[in-house]
Amino acid sequence: MIGMLAAVVLAGCERGHSSSIERVSDSIPREPAVGAAAGVVDSAFPIEEEIRRFRLASPDSISRFEGGASSQQALVKAYVSAIESSDSLALHRFLVNRAEFAWLVYPESELTGPPYRQKPGLAWFMMQNATDQGITRVLTRHGGRLLGYLGFECEAEPLRQGPNRIWRRCSVRFLENGAEVERKLFGGIVERRGTYKFLTYATDY
Numbered sequence: 001m002i003g004m005l006a007a008v009v010l011a012g013c014e015r016g017h018s019s020s021i022e023r024v025s026d027s028i029p030r031e032p033a034v035g036a037a038a039g040v041v042d043s044a045f046p047i048e049e050e051i052r053r054f055r056l057a058s059p060d061s062i063s064r065f066e067g068g069a070s071s072q073q074a075l076v077k078a079y080v081s082a083i084e085s086s087d088s089l090a091l092h093r094f095l096v097n098r099a100e101f102a103w104l105v106y107p108e109s110e111l112t113g114p115p116y117r118q119k120p121g122l123a124w125f126m127m128q129n130a131t132d133q134g135i136t137r138v139l140t141r142h143g144g145r146l147l148g149y150l151g152f153e154c155e156a157e158p159l160r161q162g163p164n165r166i167w168r169r170c171s172v173r174f175l176e177n178g179a180e181v182e183r184k185l186f187g188g189i190v191e192r193r194g195t196y197k198f199l200t201y202a203t204d205y
Contacts, residue, residue: 058099063104069197082094083139101120134203138205155169167190170184170187
């Protein structure tokens with residue numbers, strides 16, 4: 001199950017970061033860190049040291065995404081197929097993993113500097129929480145049966161972060177009890193050098 005992906009467990013998330021969870025489903029959370037308004041950095045170490053420490057769990061440098069798909073359309077269709085067959089291994093392959101976040105996603109994000117600075121471990125922890133809750137609810141509601149997939153939409157213009165492009169506010173159209181509905185069944189889609197993956201599996205369920 002996707003819950004096995006939560007490799008980072010942080011005790012006592014700061015109260016000031018709680019509003020970041022509202023944004024984590026569509027992109028890397030971007031709420032100002034505690035003390036940012038006063039010019040105080042919420043970290044005991046320089047950001048380079050925070051990244052180095054976070055990367056220790058996956059020391060081998062990587063330069064590209066593994067798995068994923070060659071287009072948004074292919075990624076979403078593969079996701080729908082995995083939901084319909086309750087294939088948790090396939091769902092794992094479509095999602096940005098910890099090493100990819102550490103080496104390719106976080107360093108390009110706005111979380112590395114003010115006013116949105118946030119430690120990589122905390123950002124990853126919140127993303128995993130959003131994914132665990134979201135995919136569990138989607139599989140409970142739709143897993144193991146045909147979804148009646150009709151299509152999907154994301155915002156037209158991606159958020160650009162270095163070589164990464166992130167599409168947010170995505171929704172899926174499908175049939176439910178004979179009626180067409182539109183629901184958020186996953187978080188943002190990130191593309192890097194031709195490979196597309198999901199940032200999280202956060203939903204509006």
